[in-house]
Amino acid sequence: MGGQNTLSGTVYGPVVQAAVIHGDVYFSNPVPDLPRHVPRQLPPVPSHFTNRSDSAAALDAMLTPDASSLAMISGPPGVGKSSLAVTWLHRHRDDFPDGQLYVDLRGNLADEPVAPSTVLPRFLHALGMRPEHVPTGLTEQTALFRTLTAELRIAVLCDNAFSAAQARALVPAGNGSICVVTSRRPLTSLLLDGAKAVRLEPLGADSAVELLGRIAGRERIVVDHRAAHELVAACGCFPLAVCVGAALLSIRPGWSIADVAADLFAGVGPGHEEFSMNMCLDQAYAVLPPGAALLYRRLGVHPGPEFDVGIAAAVAAAESAVIDVPDALAALMDASLLSSPRPSRYRFHDLIHRHAASLAAKGDFSSQRIATVRRILDQYLVTADSADHVLYPERRRPAPDYFTRPPEPAPFLNVASALEWFDAERENLMAVQRLAVEHGMDTAAWQIADVMYTLFSSLGFHQDWITAYEAGAEAARACGHALGEARLRTGLGIALRDVGRSIEALLAFDAAAALRREIGDRRGEALVLHHTAVTRRNNGDTAGAAELLRAAVAIQGEVGDRRGKARSIGALGEIDSLTGRHDEAIALLRTAHGMLAGTGDRHEVLVERLLGEAYARSGDRTAARSHLGAALDRASAIGVLFDEGIVCEALGALDENEGEWASARHRYMRAEALYRGWGALQEAQRASGHAARLGPATGPVVGPDAGPG
Structure with a gap:
């Protein structure tokens, strides 16, 4: 592609200059620091692990x-x-x-x-x-x-x-x-x-009997040791089948081991794992209380093996409701059909999940399957919408369209808890979107994609982002929701830009802009112009980017989008500063700064920093220090370590240019620590290199091959 890629003046702070830049150069992000503890992610120790x-x-x-x-x-x-x-x-x-x-x-x-x-x-x-x-x-x-x-x-x-x-x-x-x-x-x-x-092969007979006794009670094994061997043989000595068989004994206190073994042997010989497993699961299901059996079938519709108590409550509330959900869940756990890896979360073994799903597709229950799918989709949508509002309250979004309005979920207490929920449920959200597509529930499919925007923009997972947004855009098109399609094609363009697929990103933005114009969404059109400009700027086309940003500013002024206008003006000012148009840059950035000052908007720190850097490039170091200092105070106050590191690095560059070697080195070392705390290792290495160049003494380190100047 054509375009210029030049800098003039002195560069302060991080500047990315390349023919192609992947991703937006707006570095600020409101997401809090991730925990810095040692990860211990293993599931709990199985309570009845035997031998091996x-x-x-x-x-x-x-x-x-x-x-x-x-x-x-x-x-x-x-x-x-x-x-x-x-x-x-x-x-x-x-x-x-x-x-x-x-x-x-x-x-x-x-x-x-x-x-x-x-x-x-x-x-x-x-x-x-x-x-x-x-x-x-x-x-x-x-x-x-x-x-x-x-x-x-x-x-x-x-x-x-x-x-x-x-x-x-x-x-x-x-x-x-x-x-x-x-x-x-x-x-x-x-x-x-x-x-x-x-x-691994099935357990030996003695080990399988030991496992049976651990769950069903050793005293019952002692009473009828021969029948215990027959029972584990009927289970093929597979640990999972033995656990389910033992659970059968536990919930049938009046049955002998011989009774349960005979029941499992009925009709099919022992030994083959599929026969053994299915016989055990069929028997365990047959003796469940009615409410637990109904919940088991409905949970079989859930597309993933793990879910939270909210999903259980949602599917239980469908027609012919399960009255006591905690009791039904407890019955499923007692029967070894569910486990609970952590409080309020439940998990199927994949074989058991498949068994539950097969029951959900049979007989009279198949007619209830659609209602169960709708309950699952509604529950994920209402919870994700709540988390999204906490993470990005300024984001404009259409009100969700539910099949049946679900109860409001428990509120997320802070940004961290909302992001943690999104991270934990990402795979389920992707799976339920596929479930919606499979059932032709297009409105739910595009809404689920749309509500994941903050998840993806905060945590990445770009391949999932692209997959979800492509499917969501097609679903919105299929149901004739032009705004939904426009939103998703805009988000798709951002994801494609982030992974360096700029041509595809521009095509997505073009489609989004056409849809926005078609429905008269001027504010949304300006947003698309802004993102298109960022993409063109990243490709080195600063002139084309500036033209698009000026068009966005004009529209944002017409519709009263003060926040969007300030952001676009700031982007224009940054382009002017990087290309040596210092007076124009400072005027634009001062305008953007005045529009955002005191609003608490997340872009306030960014514009303050850009203004300080623009003053530095223009040679006004006093003004640069003033604005960079204010940006540092603001970044420190809201805990955005990455922006704080950028500002420290820019201040270090100012100190270095003024011969304040000790102060500059201190700033660079502080920037390195902040970058490492944020996980920005490349930036940390850059700041460390600046500090090492200055050395511990009073001036820059001059290597043996370096010239005098």
């Missing part, structure tokens, strides 16, 4: 202090692969002082396996990297993950992998670390990467 001493010993032998290890646990469904991995890693917690990371790769659902490009941002966040600084490409994400883990001793559990490619990028680099992969398939290509394999 040989397999645990094999895993013990894989640990080495001199290298990173890779372990692969394979075996049929229900054999206890995840239980072994989780239990072993908990026992070795002290061997991994820098943390334990966990991901369910959902390889048991071959059409929905989780890509490593989705997992790596989550892992990088957990290790302290700010979302804004996580690369969008898998190659870059993998390299950064290996860099961050090179000096760490951590464990990674990749549960339910479908392919070696899913796990390969998630292996930590540090000596003494380990990546444990579980899979139903023997991922033989991992052996070429140095993996060592552990193959």
